[in-house]
Amino acid sequence: MALLELNGVRKGYPSPEGEAQTVLDVPSFSLEAGAELAIAGTSGCGKTTLLNIVAGLLSPDEGEVRFDGDVVSDFGEARRDAWRAKELGYVFQTFHLLGGYTALENVLLGMMFGPGADRGRAQALLERLGLGHRLSHRPSQLSIGQQQRVSLARALANQPRLVLADEPTGNLDPRFALEALEMLRSLCKDTGAALLCVSHDPRVLDAFEERVDFADVNVAMQREEERA
Amino acid sequence: MTSLFFIVQRSLRQHLLSTVITVIAAGLASGLVMSVFNVSAQSRSAFTGGDIGYDGVLGAKGSPLQHVLNTVYHMESSPGNIPYAMYREMKETRGVKYAIPYAVGDNLYGYRIVGTTREIFDVFEYQAGKHFEFAEGGAFDEMSRSAVFGATVASKLGLRVGDTFSPYHGFNFNPSQLHEEVYTISGVLKPTNTPSDQVIWIPLEGIYRMEGHLLPDGTDGKDIGAVQIPEELKEVSAVMVKFHSPGVGMLLAPEINRGDEATFAWPISDVMLSFLGKLAWITDILRYVAYLVVVVAGFGLLASVYNTMNERRREFAVLRALGAAKRTVFSAIVLEAATIAFLGSLLGYALYAAVMVVSAAIIKHETGVVLETLTFHPALLWTPVGMVLVGAIAGVFPALKAYSTDVARTLA
Known part of the structure; x- marks a missing residue:
């Protein structure tokens, strides 16, 4: 059984003219436990919408999202929050670290709503990512690369079974982009987490053995291309 | 959490x-x-004087509030005097536990001087069940120019037993109103945390015999010398009264207040409650x-x-x-x-x-x-x-x- 399955998932938004516009139509998609997969797609094609639906931050208009056999898209809000805290790690393009918290506290925050804060593990993760000397620094006191590493540690802090990465290197200098990506992949591999990464950066995509074009996943894109 | x-x-x-x-x-x-x-x-x-040790104040015809402020809080002036005989009559009334005269008109650097009797130290209760106690010295001698200081006055003026002073005429301090009589401090009271701490107590006779204090017949009390002033010539500002039971006050108050000569402010707490209510x-x-x-x-x-x-x-x-x-x-x-x-x-x-x-x-x-x-x-x-x-x-x-x-x- 696949760890993640999407069946007939559709999501639409009203267009500026007020008409319903389907941006996501995924008849079938799956990801095995511990696997890694890159999805290639240009900006604004609905990749983030897909990840938000998988994460339960958005509800699909139709279809179901299954995680380890459970239909998480049918979960109530509270259960979905608890599931997300325990099973999911999310790496954002802009990191979304909290400015009022130190690097260590940002990572601890990633644990609090799941199994609970584990200062030792949070510290060990940051040390592994070369930030042992930056534990008490606020995000504004860290370089962009260091901020990205804190966000990786936060996403992996709960040892989730699925990590979603939305353009994880999009804000990084090319010199550090691949280094950060390797760190993410290595952490996922060590913890056994499946990694679903969406990106438009060819260097990122080339690093993955398994990769698909977003248009192959999202038939709404195919229809749009045919129409064009 | x-x-x-x-x-x-x-x-x-x-x-x-x-x-x-x-x-x-x-x-x-x-x-x-x-x-x-x-x-x-x-x-x-x-x-409202919930724990004041006496029940009422007898004084000249006027405002009960003024009598209470005058005798309990040592504020305000006295609305006038009543004959000494009225004090004697009250003292001898059946059911009266004690009646203590209160005569005012002088000060020492703004602190009020009150003429009274030694009963103020013997039987008077400044709060229910509490009597004045001496920190040093003792009560004044009623036949000499001696005085007892409240704790605050003694401390603020830096005076002790054996020190002497001359009073000033009036309720407010005016350097030109110095009396020539010299008083010796016989005692200083322990603090009571009441307005009494700001009072200087002298013998009632002393008030009468102060220079410039005219008796009802027009003679200057000072001229009477050491001789006791006849009672018919004496007046007091007020009388502090304590009853054996409240019932006595209920009978006395209406009777006194109906007359033209005096006012009996009773009970003190009601007078203050009415004032504070306003x-x-x-x-x-x-x-x-x-x-x-x-x-x-x-x-x-x-x-x-x-x-x-x-x-x-x-x-x-x-x-x-x-x-x-x-x-x-x-x-x-x-x-x-x-x-x-x-x-x-x-x-x-x-x-x-x-x-x-x-x-x-x-x-x-x-x-x-x-x-x-x-x-x-x-x-x-x-x-x-x-x-x-x-x-x-x-x-x-x-x-x-x-x-x-x-x-x-x-x-x-």
């Missing part, structure tokens, strides 16, 4: 300046409410102002928390993406507002203590009445609780805004 406190503590730290300002505002409001309630309650209790509107206004300050502090708190909402919208979205439940985000905001109010209440206690100390000092200086700053009043309990409730309520509106944050759109 741990995560809630973690989020609240970090947020308060992050918005330290606005937190401190809001805590001060809440503290001022809380301190003001506690002070207004406790100062007014204690003043009312102190001035001034109750001042306390009411102060209370309304205090409530208004609490409301303003509540709105200030709301504005302070609400103003951070826009910048914190992303924070809430991140928390939600990390798995925080909506109710966790809602509770964090309400708890944060309540925490600010709680911290304000703690500061309020400090402000309350400061206001009480200053108020007590002013009231003691002006009237001699001592307020107990540590006395419990229910407002000390319900004000902080109410303040925290106001804070929590103020947090609800911004919390609802945070609750309804669109996570996906905010993080996009």
